[in-house]
Amino acid sequence: MSTIALRGPARVVVTQHRRALQVMAALPVLVIAVLVGAWLWTDHVADAFAATGCSVEHTVAGCGDTVRDFLDRELWMGKVLSWSGLLMLLLPAFTGIFVAGPVIARELESGTYQVAWSQSVTPARWLAAKLAVPAVVTLVSVSVLSAACAWARARGNTTHYPREWYDRLVYGSIGTVPVGYALCMLALGALAGLLLRRTVTAMVVTVIGYGALVMALNAVRNDLWPTLTDTFKALGNDYRFPKGAVDIRHGWVTSSGERLPENACLSGLTDLKQCLTDKDITHRYVDYHPASHFWPLQLVETGILLALGALAVALAFRVLRRRHG
Structure with a gap:
C-alpha cells in the first residue's frame, strides 16, 4: 500500500x-x-x-x-x-x-x-x-x-x-x-x-x-423481518412448502383462530383425528421466510x-x- x-x-x-x-x-x-x-x-x-x-x-x-x-x-x-x-x-x-x-x-x-x-x-x-x-x-x-x-x-x-x-x-x-x-x-x-x-x-x-x-x-x-404465514387444512391437504424458504414456526389452528404447538397432536392417524376433534383443531399453519426475504x-x-x-x-x-x- x-x-x-x-x-x-x-x-x-x-x-x-x-x-x-x-x-x-x-x-x-x-x-x-x-x-x-x-x-x-x-x-x-x-x-x-x-x-x-x-x-x-x-x-x-x-x-x-x-x-x-x-x-x-x-x-x-x-x-x-x-x-x-x-x-x-x-x-x-x-x-x-x-x-x-x-x-x-x-x-x-x-x-x-x-x-x-x-x-x-x-x-x-x-x-x-x-x-x-x-x-x-x-x-x-x-x-x-x-x-x-x-x-x-x-x-x-x-x-x-x-x-x-x-x-x-x-x-x-x-x-x-x-x-x-x-x-x-x-x-x-x-x-x-x-x-x-x-x-x-x-x-x-x-x-x-x-x-x-x-x-x-x-x-x-x-424476528428481524415479518414472516409470511400459510394456513391449510389439518387433514387431507395438498400443501407444498415454498421452495427455498426457511421454516420458522409451525403448528395447529383451532376454529377460533388460536394457535397450538406442533406437539399438541402427535400420534397415529386414528388418534390424530380424535385429538383434532377434541381440541377443535381445523387447520395447520407455518410461519416462514421465503428466499425474497434475504x-x-x-x-x-x-x-x-x-x-x-x-x-x-x-x-x-x-x-x-x-x-x-
Whole structure:
C-alpha cells in the first residue's frame, strides 16, 4: 500500500502496519483467484460429464464410476465454497483482534503513543487515523470478498450438494452482513484496546465479544423481518412448502383462530383425528421466510451492526477524552 498520498497520523498507521494491511488488501485477490479457478475446473467437469450421456438420477450400466467422479468434483466445489464461507465468518474476528491489539492496545501498553501526541497530533486525531485506515481497507476488502463468494455460489455447479441462502456459511458470507460485522468488530476492537490497554487481554476480550454478538444476532435474526404465514387444512391437504424458504414456526389452528404447538397432536392417524376433534383443531399453519426475504433480513441486521459500531466508536472517543483530554 502506497503512503505517498497520505500525511500525518494516517501515513504513520500505514507505515507501522504495512504488512497486515497488505495482507488484508491482497486477500480478495487470492480468494477470487481460487474461486474462479475452482469454478472453471468444475464447469469443465460438468460439461465433460454431460457429454458422456450418463445421469446422476438414472444411472445406467457402465456409468457408475463416471457418476461417482462427477459427484466427487461437485462435493469438492461445495467444500471450497464452505471454506470461503468460513473465512468470511472468521474475518470480522481477525479485524477486531488486529485493531484491539497491534493498532491500539500495544501503543498504549508500550507508551509509544506519546511520541505521536508530542508532535502536534491530538489524541482524537490519533484515534481517528487508527480507525480510518483499517476501516477503508476492511470496507473494500470485505465488500469484494462478499461479492466474489456470491458470484461463486451462483455458478458453483453444486446441484447435488446445495446450501440454501439461510445456511450460516452462506448467509454470513454474502450480502452486506459480512461488511457490517467487520466494521462493527473494528469499532469494538478499538474500544476494547482503549479500555483495557493490554494487548493480549484486549484481543481475547474482542474474540469473546464477537462470539457473543454472533450468538445474539443468530438468536433474533428470524424476528428481524415479518414472516409470511400459510394456513391449510389439518387433514387431507395438498400443501407444498415454498421452495427455498426457511421454516420458522409451525403448528395447529383451532376454529377460533388460536394457535397450538406442533406437539399438541402427535400420534397415529386414528388418534390424530380424535385429538383434532377434541381440541377443535381445523387447520395447520407455518410461519416462514421465503428466499425474497434475504435482502430485508440482511439490511436490517447490517443496520444493527453499523449502529453498534457507531456506538462503540462514540464510546471510544469518550474514553479517550476522559483519560487523555
